[in-house]
Amino acid sequence: MTAQTAPAQTRPVQSPAALIRRRGLSPGDPILAWSVRALSWLALAAVVLMLVNTAIHSAKLLEHESVWDFVTGAVWQPASTVYGALPFVYGTLVTSLIALILAVPLGLGAALLVNEYLPRPVAAPVAYAIELLAAVPSVVYGFWGIIVVIPALRPIQEAVAGSPLGTIPIFAGPIAGPSYLVAGVVLAIMILPIITSVARDSINATPRLQREGALALGATHWETIRNVVLPFARGGIFAGIILGLSRAIGETIAVVFVIGNQPQINGSIFAPGYSLPSVIASEFAEANQPFHSEALIALGVILFVISFAVNVAARTVVSRFEARAGGADVR
DSSP: OOOOOOOOOOOOOOOHHHHHHHHOOOTHHHHHHHHHHHHHHHHHHHHHHHHHHHHHHHGGGGGTSOHHHHHHOOOOBGGGTBOOOHHHHHHHHHHHHHHHHHHHHHHHHHHHIIIIISOHHHHHHHHHHHHHGGGSOHHHHHHHIIIIIHHHHHHHHHHHHHSGGGGSGGGOOOOOSSOHHHHHHHHHHHHHHHHHHHHHHHHHTSOHHHHHHHHHTTOOHHHHIIIIIHHHHHHHHHHHHHHHHHHHHHOOHHHHHHSBOOOSOOSSTTSOBOOHHHHHHHHGGGOOSTTHHHHHHHHHHHHHHHHHHHHHHHHHHHHHHHHHTTSOOOO
16 A cells, blocks of 8 residues: 655745734834825825815806806906916917927937946936936026027027928917927926936836846847837836926926916917916916906816826826736836
8 A cells, every 4th residue: 555645734825914913013013004094195185175175266257157168268358357268278288298299308318328328437427417407496497498598499480480381380480489389498308307217217127137138139239228128117207208297287487487478379389378387376466357366276276187187197008008017017
């Protein structure tokens, strides 16, 4: 007869939380856990309270016009009690789009340059100089836009408007100086360190084994970046782009200086305009017309909704990137 061996008994795998409970908690652990939960709920409650409060204060505007008329209205004349938000929504979206078009290639290129090509003694100062842009106050960017950017871009705008490209409405004249383009350029410089910093961190997170495996298979440095590094880091890069977009949408003081502050919709990026944050900052202190302050508060609600929608859309896209990456955190 063959000897039968008793099957080895395997213990069920326990979760980390179960192991901690089994080992016992120190008195500080539950205090820390409940403190973190309380602070998290407090932060969420503050956001909800702010939104509800703002909506309540702007509800008086509904006595004057409907939400649809306000959102789609293209005329803003407080002296005539005519309030339309569309020029400001349009200006916010146009300047933010221009900023992204300029900042995303520059930010991604700077991240690749610092991480992949520059030697370490040179890369560190370059990265520090780029990140230092985030510490510059917004009002300084506004003054710099007036003194440097507007005079520098005026000859370029005049040349483009006078060329065959000027027949395209988006590049048509006349040239006023402050414009959507100038505001977009200033915003691009302001969001550049955000995009660059997040992109650098995402690129650095690429596993070294994947890089070495691609090189061992005969891939060049650029092929490794294109086929290994960028696909792995795309979720984090996209998150950085959304952070930059959120900064561009909400920027106020710098845009006030360089956008021109004209509440109208212009098809040309060389024309002046207005944005949601800039009109609130410019007119709220002098809002003495009927329903004027309520209309400005309603613009703040629209700005909040746009920012919230952008972040929800970004979270959805990043979640898809994580699912394609097999559950890895690609932020």
